[in-house]
Amino acid sequence: MSHEHKKDYLTSQQAKKVLETIPQDTLKVKRDYAMLALMLTMGLRTIEVSRANVGDIRTQGDAVVLYVQGKGHVDKDALVRMPNHVETAVRTYLKARKASDPQSPLFASTSHQNAGQRMTTRSISGIVKSSFIAAGYDSPRLTAHSTRHTSATLSLLNGATLQETQQLLRHVNLQTTEIYAHNLNAIKNQSSQKIDDAIFN
Template sequence: MKQEIIEARQELSKRLNSNLYYEFIQFLDVKKNTLETYKKGLKQFFIYLLENEIQEPTRKDVISFRDYIKETHKAGTAQTYLASVRAFFKWTDSEGYYPNIAQYVKSVKQEKGFKKDYLTSEQAKDVLNAISRTTVAGLRDYAIISLMLTTGLRTIEVARANVDDLRTLGNSTVLYIQGKGHDTKDDYVKITKPVEHAIRTYLKAVQAQSDSPMFTSLDNKTKGNRLTTRSLSRICKKYMVKAGYDSERLTAHSFRHTSVTLALLNGNTLEQVQQMARHKNINTTMIYNHALQKEKNPCYDSVSNALFGA
């Protein structure tokens, strides 16, 4: 058995940088974004092996790689790269190419709780007030940020929105969206009157066609192209900084946290907020609630009052 493993490792060392990688990529039946993640993770692993002159990787080498990417990448990125390596060696083992040396390697430990902060209602108003609506770009950016703040949409969901996704349902205006992990626009968020007005004012200003992307670039070179998630993130960050809220923990995703948090603070039930945020598991919604419950704990004020007076 030991000799078989040695021979298998020798075979892998010959094929790592050739067709074995491509065989695995072709084997995968995943979405495009997931496929790209696998590619990036595996390339990082192969580069690591090459730079360290490792021809026959062992479990220790996988652990060393994990510890290396923990030091050079964010925890979330390191974990996805490790997941790619795990999937690869699970496949090599199932195909009889190489033993699963990544099995039982511990995951990358990530921080508990949320990595991004949220804005208070007053801070969110400051961000909206920092947007000048005297230009088309300002109208667009105000529509984007007011939409994200009131619905909890992710940047990818905003980027995918088209003009004709804005529809009527009952007595409400809704925006049909392609949610996280979905292939079709089978879900929707409710659009409030102020937000609908902001969106329609912008669409009128750019004379948008019904079949066009909702939010597009206004730059000469890319005019009319759908805004990317990166562009949306830059827009969100720009106005937070302009409003005086410049922190690494404040990003476009903070608007989603803001939406969920304000919904809970204003008396909505966990079930209602779960539905709005489209959390598959109510435990995710409860994380927000637990954080708010601790914030309301009167012990801190009681101790302060005992020391400094009411």
């Protein structure tokens, strides 16, 4: 099995820059910000974002979660904890949209032809790509799927176990998650930084 992913991911600083580049002054950009914050932290696929409804945001214990209909699933039978920052962004967007119907799409189109309708995976991918480019990250290896890679990588880098990361991404097979761990071992090698410090400091 190859240990290489076909797509790149963003560092935490790059992800932050992408979000900071989105101005949040219109309904469309409030939506784009909330959607990207959700995808970068919660590891959702574009199809899962497209399928999500307002009513899929629920409370479990002391946490706010999003129920997700994963790849190959008929029901929304998986849940992902929604971080505070993401919840705030999503609720700010929904309030601006005046969206309260539980069956309405969580993220809706703002274009004239189909305003309020469910977004397609293609339009979601396009928004992610243009947000990356706006922040200065223009690469064919950076796509909407890179947000999922970013979630996985940052999860492991910040102390989550393989099993926790597998659960976050809803991977059926732990081997799929292990690819990320393999790549991280090389990233954690600080030799090049030590050489940089020796030369430039």
